[in-house]
Amino acid sequence: MLFTELEFWAFFLVVMVAYVLLPHRGQNRMLLVASYVFYGAWDWRFLGLILLSTGIDYLVALRIRQESDDLRRRHWLMVSLAANLGMLAIFKYLGFFVDSFQELLGWAGYHPDPVMLAIVLPVGISFYTFQTLSYTIDVYRRELEPSRDFLDFALFVAFFPQLVAGPIERASNLLPNIQNPRVLSWEALRRGAVLCMTGLIKKVVIADGVAPSVDAIYSSPDPSRLDILFATWLFAIQIYCDFSGYTDIARGVAKMMGFHLMRNFAQPYFATDPQEFWRRWHISLSTWLRDYLYISLGGNRGGRWKTYRNLMATMVLGGLWHGAAWNFVLWGFYQGALLAGHRALAGRWGGPGRRPAGLGRLLWKGLAIAVFFQIVCYGWLLFRARSFEQITEFTGRLAGVLPAPAMLSMPVPPAASLLGIAVLFLWDAAIERRGDVQFYARWPMVVRAGLYAGMIYLLAFGATTATSAFIYFQF
Known part of the structure; x- marks a missing residue:
């Protein structure tokens, strides 16, 4: 049962009816x-x-x-x-x-x-x-x-x-x-419903909407530099909306029953460095790796080089956790190298005393976000690629080392998906600026009713029959 299927919501309706009628121990058994x-x-x-x-x-x-x-x-x-x-x-x-x-035996000349x-x-x-x-x-x-x-x-x-x-x-x-x-409450029911609606928009409207455009380029025999660039940007949006959409629905369903699941994403693409990114992306995994692997390996105890070793080992194993393929190992190595490099340079560059204030600080942060997003996106290229050969080819075309067509051939995502991306950016920017995921709760009732109606319309407008399983189901 997928969260995006009516079968699940019929199942959840039956669960909720039984849940309301049963006492605490009965609820747990049910x-x-x-x-x-x-x-x-x-x-x-x-x-x-x-x-x-x-x-x-x-x-x-x-x-x-x-x-x-x-x-x-x-x-x-x-x-x-x-x-x-x-x-x-x-x-x-x-x-x-x-x-x-x-394969290793084959390279060595043996063919079992x-x-x-x-x-x-x-x-x-x-x-x-x-x-x-x-x-x-x-x-x-x-x-x-x-x-x-x-x-x-x-x-x-x-x-x-x-x-x-x-x-x-x-x-x-x-x-x-x-x-x-x-304790069941109308407030928890409202908040849970909004989380579910947000998650469905992320998954059905945005992630599933842009997926065909991404797939077209990553299966193309001859993509242009612009194709690769735009497809990788869209994949960054797809994987974020796909995974955080699942988490939003999971948290919303749980909240309606009085459970409080941890927040798993905190506007990760507003990060300005790799350490901040991993405080915002897949928080439940990153904190797990920190608490049970990185610290167990020694953490930052034992000197600088052992710290770098522990970071690399943690992220490589974290990459392997995502899937049984070498591109995930390479992605983990890339993330570990970013964390180790940032740690090595953090004390030399960008100290608080060297950063501008006022408007200059806002401009500096905006530039840092934009630049680091490109660094994250190259990691997503490693993550999404189907083979080492594709990684080499796409990297060479992006760098201008390998020849590539000049024209953009990527299919344009549906209008609803593009609108959803714009709305999501404004939504995440509002949360980032206010530091409050419930910023809309203080709006007048009429304004909130308009918000909910707009969310329902966007979901209906962007719903597609080409709904796919969530990306992280394969992990």
Whole structure:
């Protein structure tokens, strides 16, 4: 079930009716069943996998809590790490590493019989394994008490709004929301509905609207320099609207039921440097990588070069988390290099005393945003490209090293998509300027009614039958 399909909203309506009628414990049990139905609609065979992960981490956390010996506690943590990372390795990466090894042998002159692995990637596995891993690690670090109620913990793992593509919730945030009675209110219903509407506009009107233009250039045999440039700009918009659109809907659906999921995006394209970008983009993953990988590797302790090493290792593994392909590894390396380079130069360039004030400061920030957006977009080219050969070709054409046609041939996105992009820019700019995602809530009722009507019109105007699955479902 996709958030963009009527089937999901019919499912959610049934869930909400039952939710309103049931007491707190009944709500939790019903939501657990509904979450398994939701996940089973993708492929019922993988319900066993999510149940296995849930059961292992539930028991492991209890044993870690019971043990006083640090060595035994560490051994139990290793069980959780081996189980969760082992599932990821088998279902997500085994085929990739086998194929890569065979290619390496081919380059060395050996040509073994090809090994064909038809392993289906379980949807959402990267998200829920990281979510349960953070739970056992927090218990191991004595930062969290384990849940004694297996069904509550199972709901934490499988909660359907954020199960498939996040945000990757922490148990310290979501578990208390599950364990304690929730309050339903008209205000939460209104805010949740606006989030859902915003997410649908991002996905259906903008992301799905520009996708054919992007696909046309990234599958073209002979794109021009302008084609590559505009298609990559549009892909930056597509992936942001696609992923943040999912998160908005997930948060909106959860909010209507009294749950509070973390914010996963904070106007990332208003960032002026890579460190700020990763504070704004996919926040639940970037903070996960920081807290459980970067810090575990040593963080910024141990000197400058070890800090650079830890940054590079964290981002390369973060790139690999996105998908079993070498272009994701290259994208992670690129992001790590940006972070390491920024850290090396931060103390030399752009210190507070060297930046202009007043109008000059605004102009400087606008220029910094525009320049850094181009740097981010080249990263998206690495992310979107279908092969190393395409990366080399597109990079060479952009740099003017390789010949390319002069004319722009990219199909123009629909008018509704272009209007949606303009509206989204103004919306994000207002949030950025005011520092308040609810800036519109103080508007007069008549003005807000006009806003909601305009959102409904834009969604109806831009709705397309070519709706596709969310990009991050493949991760």
